[in-house]
Amino acid sequence: MLLAAAALTKTYRLGRVDVPALRGVDLTVQRGEFIAITGPSGSGKSTLMHILGCLDTPTSGSYRIDGEDVGTLRGKDLARVRNRKVGFVFQTFNLMPRLTVEENVALPLKYRGGMARPERRKRALALLERLGLSDRVGHRPDELSGGQRQRVAIARALVGEPAILMADEPTGNLDSKAGANVLDTFDELHRMGHTIILVTHDPNVAARAERIVHISDGVVV
Amino acid sequence: MTLLESLLTGLDEARRHWGQTLLSLLGLILGTASIVTVLALFGGQATLTQDYLNEVGGVGTLVLENRDRSVRPRAAELASERLTYRDARILRDRARTLDAVIPGWTRELTYRAGSVGFDGEVVGTVPDYARINDIRTLGGRYLTDLDVERATRVAVLGWKFADSLFGAAPKALGAVVSLGGKAYTVVGVLEREEFRFAPWADNSLEYRNERAYIPITTAVAQHSADDALEFLTVRADPAAGVTRAESEIRSLLFATHGVEDFDIRPSGGGEGEDSGQFLLLFNFIFLVVGVVSMFTGGVVIANILLASVVERVREFGTRMALGATATGIFAQVIAEVLVVTVIGGVSGLALGTGLTGIVGYVMQIPAVVTPGVATIAIGTSLAVGVVAGIYPAIRAARLSPVEALRYG
Known part of the structure; x- marks a missing residue:
């Protein structure tokens, strides 16, 4: 089992009121699975994704990736897990506007440390070629189309060879054609054995996954 | 990523968004220059007063x-x-x-x-x-x-x-x-x-x-x-x-x-009753202008640095999602702030020295940029950089990636 979450809760404190976002979520993901987490807005699906991606910490419950208990990790240790185990794709791409495509993709390797620049460059270029972006390596993000930007973001998420690829509404900011293209990329990555967790409110997008986890009101239904 | 690499990333960032860096620099340069000029003129005036007092018997x-x-x-x-x-x-x-x-x-x-x-x-x-x-x-x-x-x-x-x-x-x-x-x-x-x-x-x-x-x-x-x-x-x-x-x-x-x-x-x-009165007024005006310009300079610098940090907190969030540590983010911001404040402070000192010469020449009053004045000017620039750049950076670095990503 690659990923095991048990009884995860997350409570936000808004002033003097506690707002529960997750109220006890159990979820396991096997290596190589392609899962879609769906639910209406405010259901807690994004909160769950953030905790699974180690961008946020649970209020209670346990969470293990590859057998390591990451639910209790903080700071530097959590940064290491984010860097090595998780590749994150955002709805708004979140590329560094002043870095080239190649530099953007190599960034996680730079944060990992211990890898010389030529090696980082080689890996970034290899991934970009796989995703059909070889002719864009020296460009800046604002010179690319939305679909191209998201594929650069996917390359960046994959460059560190993470255990899981996580995507939060990856097609939300794309037109249908570019969105379909990105989803095709996910299908292909899945076929190649990558584990993918995708958050979406769009049933058509969710339908591409092997398994759909539906969240409502902070619990899996 | 090592600390050195984080610092280098910061320097690189300052170079890459040179438009914004230039704007921050401009604020710093003008602020520092006005502080230098006013302090130098004020110092020249104080020296003159001391000279006059010595002519008429000196202190005591x-x-x-x-x-x-x-x-x-x-x-x-x-x-x-x-x-x-x-x-x-x-x-x-x-x-x-x-x-x-x-x-x-x-x-x-x-x-x-x-x-x-x-x-x-x-x-x-x-x-x-x-x-x-x-x-x-x-x-x-x-x-x-x-x-x-x-x-x-x-x-x-x-x-x-x-x-x-x-x-x-x-x-x-x-x-x-x-x-x-x-x-x-x-x-x-x-x-x-x-x-x-x-x-x-x-x-x-x-x-x-x-x-x-x-x-x-x-x-x-x-x-x-x-x-x-x-x-x-x-x-x-x-x-x-x-x-x-x-x-x-x-x-x-x-x-x-x-x-x-x-x-x-x-x-x-x-x-020297009349001269004394004149001098008192003169010094008072210089003091007021000095304090106001120091304050204005500080606010300008703080504002520009603060704006650039707030704008970039979301970017820090992304970097943290990719594996950057809080320390790494902090080092990056320090490098950016230092590069801007040091270059801005030194250039401002140079500009202020030039302005002092011109104003001193036009108004025919003595004005010298002493090491003390230079220290105060660079010190102010650095202090403002620390308050306006590094304090928000500490706060940004302490946010969780999710909070940083949602910032603003």
């Missing part, structure tokens, strides 16, 4: 003057003889806190030499007057102790009066001048004295060129019914200090006067 020189009589004076006040030459001798003989005691007797008398005549000030005093007031002779000598002891009829002429009476200052030496109808031998002519707070300002020491000095004893014997003085200048012994000197004067003179009917004020306030 006190002037005693008769206080105006009360509207309904009491018997003791009426009985007092006010400041006299005897007071001067009492202070000279008994005071332990005084370095010099100079009696000052002044009258408006008629000057006459040949066919030239006019009314002007005559000062009766002692040799120490020249020592305290830094008076130098152009030719001849100043008054001597022997002159005072024997009450000789000798006069030392100010430069302008010597020039007016005899056509040229050097010609006055050895000549005879009539002061208030009594004949005096001119034994000395003084150097022309000049001190201007600005080239367009009046000569603050002109009054010294328009007078004659005679021995105090001669003045009292020839032109007075009594030995009353107009003022009495003393200098406090530096070891004793001004405060102790003042209290000793009060107690010694109270014994002879029976009442405190005199005022003690620091020298330089009365003789």
